[in-house]
Amino acid sequence: MKITDKKKAILDTALTLFVEQGFHATSTAAIARGAGVATGTLFHHFPSKEALMEYLFLNIKQEFADAIKSSMNPDDGLKANARNLWFSALEWAANNPVKQHFFQLYSLSPTIATELREQAMNSILGFITDLIKQGQAKAMIADYPIKLMQDNCHGQFLAATRYFSDNPDYWHIDSHKQASFKLFWHAIAS
Amino acid sequence: MKITDKKKAILDTALTLFVEQGFHATSTAAIARGAGVATGTLFHHFPSKEALMEYLFLNIKQEFADAIKSSMNPDDGLKANARNLWFSALEWAANNPVKQHFFQLYSLSPTIATELREQAMNSILGFITDLIKQGQAKAMIADYPIKLMQDNCHGQFLAATRYFSDNPDYWHIDSHKQASFKLFWHAIAS
Amino acid sequence: MKITDKKKAILDTALTLFVEQGFHATSTAAIARGAGVATGTLFHHFPSKEALMEYLFLNIKQEFADAIKSSMNPDDGLKANARNLWFSALEWAANNPVKQHFFQLYSLSPTIATELREQAMNSILGFITDLIKQGQAKAMIADYPIKLMQDNCHGQFLAATRYFSDNPDYWHIDSHKQASFKLFWHAIAS
Amino acid sequence: MKITDKKKAILDTALTLFVEQGFHATSTAAIARGAGVATGTLFHHFPSKEALMEYLFLNIKQEFADAIKSSMNPDDGLKANARNLWFSALEWAANNPVKQHFFQLYSLSPTIATELREQAMNSILGFITDLIKQGQAKAMIADYPIKLMQDNCHGQFLAATRYFSDNPDYWHIDSHKQASFKLFWHAIAS
DNA sequence: GATGAATGAGCTTTCATTCAT
DNA sequence: AATGAATGAAAGCTCATTCAT
Numbered sequence: 001m002k003i004t005d006k007k008k009a010i011l012d013t014a015l016t017l018f019v020e021q022g023f024h025a026t027s028t029a030a031i032a033r034g035a036g037v038a039t040g041t042l043f044h045h046f047p048s049k050e051a052l053m054e055y056l057f058l059n060i061k062q063e064f065a066d067a068i069k070s071s072m073n074p075d076d077g078l079k080a081n082a083r084n085l086w087f088s089a090l091e092w093a094a095n096n097p098v099k100q101h102f103f104q105l106y107s108l109s110p111t112i113a114t115e116l117r118e119q120a121m122n123s124i125l126g127f128i129t130d131l132i133k134q135g136q137a138k139a140m141i142a143d144y145p146i147k148l149m150q151d152n153c154h155g156q157f158l159a160a161t162r163y164f165s166d167n168p169d170y171w172h173i174d175s176h177k178q179a180s181f182k183l184f185w186h187a188i189a190s
Numbered sequence: 191m192k193i194t195d196k197k198k199a200i201l202d203t204a205l206t207l208f209v210e211q212g213f214h215a216t217s218t219a220a221i222a223r224g225a226g227v228a229t230g231t232l233f234h235h236f237p238s239k240e241a242l243m244e245y246l247f248l249n250i251k252q253e254f255a256d257a258i259k260s261s262m263n264p265d266d267g268l269k270a271n272a273r274n275l276w277f278s279a280l281e282w283a284a285n286n287p288v289k290q291h292f293f294q295l296y297s298l299s300p301t302i303a304t305e306l307r308e309q310a311m312n313s314i315l316g317f318i319t320d321l322i323k324q325g326q327a328k329a330m331i332a333d334y335p336i337k338l339m340q341d342n343c344h345g346q347f348l349a350a351t352r353y354f355s356d357n358p359d360y361w362h363i364d365s366h367k368q369a370s371f372k373l374f375w376h377a378i379a380s
Numbered sequence: 381m382k383i384t385d386k387k388k389a390i391l392d393t394a395l396t397l398f399v400e401q402g403f404h405a406t407s408t409a410a411i412a413r414g415a416g417v418a419t420g421t422l423f424h425h426f427p428s429k430e431a432l433m434e435y436l437f438l439n440i441k442q443e444f445a446d447a448i449k450s451s452m453n454p455d456d457g458l459k460a461n462a463r464n465l466w467f468s469a470l471e472w473a474a475n476n477p478v479k480q481h482f483f484q485l486y487s488l489s490p491t492i493a494t495e496l497r498e499q500a501m502n503s504i505l506g507f508i509t510d511l512i513k514q515g516q517a518k519a520m521i522a523d524y525p526i527k528l529m530q531d532n533c534h535g536q537f538l539a540a541t542r543y544f545s546d547n548p549d550y551w552h553i554d555s556h557k558q559a560s561f562k563l564f565w566h567a568i569a570s
Numbered sequence: 571m572k573i574t575d576k577k578k579a580i581l582d583t584a585l586t587l588f589v590e591q592g593f594h595a596t597s598t599a600a601i602a603r604g605a606g607v608a609t610g611t612l613f614h615h616f617p618s619k620e621a622l623m624e625y626l627f628l629n630i631k632q633e634f635a636d637a638i639k640s641s642m643n644p645d646d647g648l649k650a651n652a653r654n655l656w657f658s659a660l661e662w663a664a665n666n667p668v669k670q671h672f673f674q675l676y677s678l679s680p681t682i683a684t685e686l687r688e689q690a691m692n693s694i695l696g697f698i699t700d701l702i703k704q705g706q707a708k709a710m711i712a713d714y715p716i717k718l719m720q721d722n723c724h725g726q727f728l729a730a731t732r733y734f735s736d737n738p739d740y741w742h743i744d745s746h747k748q749a750s751f752k753l754f755w756h757a758i759a760s
Numbered sequence: 761g762a763t764g765a766a767t768g769a770g771c772t773t774t775c776a777t778t779c780a781t
Numbered sequence: 782a783a784t785g786a787a788t789g790a791a792a793g794c795t796c797a798t799t800c801a802t
Contacts, residue, residue: 006783022300024214027775038784040778045782049776108352110212110295142376144369147357151349152373159345162298163338179334183342186332187377194765218793228767233794235765384786402680404594408772418788423773425786488732490592490675522756524749528733532753535729539721542678547717559714563722566712567757576762597796608763610799615761619797 007045009035014052015060019101023053023111057112060099061120067092069127078135079185085128086157086181093161094171100161107158121150128153132188142190149188156184197235199225204242205250209291213243213301247302250289251310257282259317268325269375275318276347276371283351284361290351297348311340318343322378332380339378346374387425389415394432395440399481403433403491437492440479441500447472449507458515459565465508466537466561473541474551480541487538501530508533512568522570529568536564577615579605584622585630589671593623593681627682630669631690637662639697648705649755655698656727656751663731664741670731677728691720698723702758712760719758726754 003011013034017026028049032039046052071088072081093100106112122129132149135141141149160180163170170176203224207216218239222229236242261278262271283290296302312319322339325331331339350370353360360366393414397406408429412419426432451468452461473480486492502509512529515521521529540560543550550556573581583604587596598619602609616622641658642651663670676682692699702719705711711719730750733740740746 004782028777029775032785039776039786040784041782043777104298105300108294109299142369142373144373145353145366148350148353148366148369148373151353151356152346152370155345155349155352156342156377158298159341160338162345163335163341166341167337176335176338179332179338180342183332183334183338183377186379187346187373189376196766217791219791229769229793230767230795231765234767239793386787407770409770419772419790420774420788421786424788429772484678485680488674489679522749522753524753525733525737525746527737528730528746528749528753531729531733531736532726532750535725535732536722536757539725540718542725543715543718543721546721556715556718559712559718560722563712563714563718563757566759567726567753569756574761598798599796602764609765609797610763611761613798 004045006035006037006041010037010042010045010052011056011059015056015098015102018053018056019098019105022105023109053106053111054113054116056102057106057116058120058124060102061124064089064092064099064103065124065127078131078138078140079189081131082135082185083181085131086184087177089157090160090164090171090177090180093164097165100165104158104162104165107154121154135188136190139190141188152187153184156187160184194235196225196227196231200227200232200235200242201246201249205246205288205292208243208246209288209295212295243296243301244303244306246292247296247306248310248314250292251314254279254282254289254293255314255317268321268328268330269379271321272325272375273371275321276374277367279347280350280354280361280367280370283354287355290355294348294352294355297344311344325378326380329380331378342377343374346377350374384425386415386417386421390417390422390425390432391436391439395436395478395482398433398436399478399485402485403489433486433491434493434496436482437486437496438500438504440482441504444469444472444479444483445504445507458511458518458520459569461511462515462565463561465511466564467557469537470540470544470551470557470560473544477545480545484538484542484545487534501534515568516570519570521568532567533564536567540564574615576605576607576611580607580612580615580622581626581629585626585668585672588623588626589668589675592675593679623676623681624683624686626672627676627686628690628694630672631694634659634662634669634673635694635697648701648708648710649759651701652705652755653751655701656754657747659727660730660734660741660747660750663734667735670735674728674732674735677724691724705758706760709760711758722757723754726757730754 010031014026014031017031017034028042029039031052032042035042042052046055068085068088071084073084076084093103107117129146129150132141132146132153136143136146136149160183163180164176167176200221204216204221207221207224218232219229221242222232225232232242236245258275258278261274263274266274283293297307319336319340322331322336322343326333326336326339350373353370354366357366390411394406394411397411397414400406408422409419411432412422415422422432426435448465448468451464453464456464473483487497509526509530512521512526512533516523516526516529540563543560544556547556580601584596584601587601587604598612599609601622602612605612612622616625638655638658641654643654646654663673677687699716699720702711702716702723706713706716706719730753733750734746737746
């Protein structure tokens, strides 16, 4: 299914405006204006403003998942792959500042329906859950309830990227990246 | 200066509705109706809907800070006091489910102006920062940048209470509370 | 660019209501109702109630200017043309009672921003200023500061139409029209 | 009937604010605040905001009338007394800029009920009408309908003070005052 | 006389969405 | 597919006025 230029323009503008002004403060008229299309056009491609947001949310999550999944190396051990994931996630965030900001704003926001957030967590990012379970089976990761582990990982990742967003100079300094990974890993390692 | 009954009723209703429906989905008319006052009365006590939200935010943060601060014991060591704080924070959250939900929704939300969030973090919860610094001086806590430590602690606490909110049966089961504390402590301990 | 029927209806209704009830006493809802359109439609065509008023003001001034300008005759002398203008202005006022009333109410009112009133005076009615200057150059009109002359002419015209509005029977009686012109002309003739 | 300090403060503040911001843009709360009294106090002294405005209007008109009436000299002829009145009126306006501005804004405004404006014109400023009639009887003043003469005088006076308000440097320059009087007098002299 | 919390109808403006073209 | 004028419910907020103290 080829995305038309207009649909693409709407998505790009919506992403930017949702991040710059927030979902509620962004009118569909403003999105259409920014995208250079008529107000009605938006509703040809998306049944509602909410649906547009959901489309954005799932697509960006997927893009993120694809990006970091490719950093995993079957030859590496568990901790090495955890590091691979953590560093490639930080790199993706550094290279996609607007989408990273989008994550900060909406990953936990009630703007996104709870089911959708869970769906993203489970199906798109499910391979991370798998990894944790493997680590627990090998007694390399603390054997606490999987939901607790998921929430903790998610929370620490958002905290880390928030730190780097607030201090953009550190995105590419190794010591800061290492520090953030160590906090994360020490928490979950058993 | 005694807070009028009407003002109290407005605050209580606003807290409930902001949590149940979200800030934007809650109209000032609904707050007034719920509080049993006229729409004008809300604006007699608060210059705007935003100001009402800010008042709620700062007051609840302060109440939380006061509650957990009193759990600290000067005779206890650093780790013991960290545990005191963590457990009393969980207890406060368990006993104040609406306010805890309010934290989940608005602690990091752009609905609250950045400066206000920082003010809350620095002045109201500044004693936690002090504690981290003491731990770093004694080499008991990892010597990473203080902002990174703050963000990590905050992120882990929100993750933990999110876990318990999603699984309310566990609020009072010691093993779950211990698990959440261990994740937290292992992350930051050096 | 054709003015939509709805836009025209809004303008007509607004003119009538602003004159009948005053600007502040006229709600945008009442204008929309009177024009037979939805409240939103008004704001689709005009960004604000003030902008609607400004549009009306400038358009009516322009219409008035066009009407009286066409009464001038290059073959006539200065005084004859002054009389042409004065009588055609009275005629326009008699034939457009609502717009004439609008002038009475808003020509000097702070409801209209000062800059707008000056813009109307200078660009739309600038040809009158030119005429006064020609008369002064020919020593047929008193050589007082041009601003004083402008204000005096404007003031006398408003006074005259106020007189006729209060006594509508006189609009078409020549002696009254002549009297009003003589007061005007004797004031400014040198 | 002695005017209490609070009532005086309310009147002073209302005058200033009505002139600075306009009648509708001035809230009774703002008047009370500016006067240093409670909102309820205003309504102890005046039954409504309109009544406060009317009180101001009539009192200032009366003060103006008293001021210029005292400039008349029974020993002077008609034209001399007309000049006395005109110059003392300009002087009063120059010395009472706020009240003068109040005249500009409200003398013809629909904010003031028509009856009230006519009452002021007839009873407070009736001596001017008398003067015009005397002049007409002596054939010194053009014998046009008295209402036309009233309106013309009023219109010219407002035009003159508007000119001086816009060019405050000229208030005390004799040539400008003389010019404004000559325009006025030539209009009505027969 | 003075206070100021409380009122609630009313205001202007916004905006997601529709639909005839 | 694309347009943009039109919709109308709903929003946040104002404000003259009242009244118990």
